[in-house]
Amino acid sequence: MSVVKLTVENFEQEVLQAEKLVLVDFYADWCGPCKMMSPIVDEIAEEESEIKVCNINIDQAMEIAQKYRVMSIPTFIAFKNGEEAGRQIGAVSKGELLSLIK
Numbered sequence: 001m002s003v004v005k006l007t008v009e010n011f012e013q014e015v016l017q018a019e020k021l022v023l024v025d026f027y028a029d030w031c032g033p034c035k036m037m038s039p040i041v042d043e044i045a046e047e048e049s050e051i052k053v054c055n056i057n058i059d060q061a062m063e064i065a066q067k068y069r070v071m072s073i074p075t076f077i078a079f080k081n082g083e084e085a086g087r088q089i090g091a092v093s094k095g096e097l098l099s100l101i102k
Contacts, residue, residue, distance in 0.1 A: 003045045006056035011064055016082040018052055023101050025055035026065055026075040033091035034074045040094045044101075051101055076100060 004014055006024065015022045025041050027034035045053035058065040058073060068077060068084070078086040078101050086100045 001045055001049060001053070003041060004052065004054040006054045006061070006064075008061050008064060011056070011061070014052070014054060015079050018079070018082075020050060020052055021085070021101060022052045022054060022079040023097075024077050024079065025053070026058050026068070026070045026077070027055055027073055028057060028059050031073050036091050037074050037097075040097060043094065044097065048098075048101070 003025075006014055015024060023041075023044065025034075025037065027037075041053060041055065044051070056064060058070060068075075070077075072089050074089075074091065076088040076097060077084055088097060088100045
């Protein structure tokens, strides 16, 4: 499955009302570490069918970034049943990111 692009309009439906675990990548286009993580996020989306992988551009969805207190990017937040279940900040290995959601 490919990465789902989130917006302010679809965040609640795609993340908070999701039936399965959701990994959200908070990023910005200008962020170097975010660009480094993009291929890893894409790999996880393709390989882990039981997880919904999404990303959201903080510059286009500042209110959501503020609501979840995203102070640094990239920030990865795992959501389960509409609640935050884990958080990882910064560029990390694929294994470290998977440990957040496993």
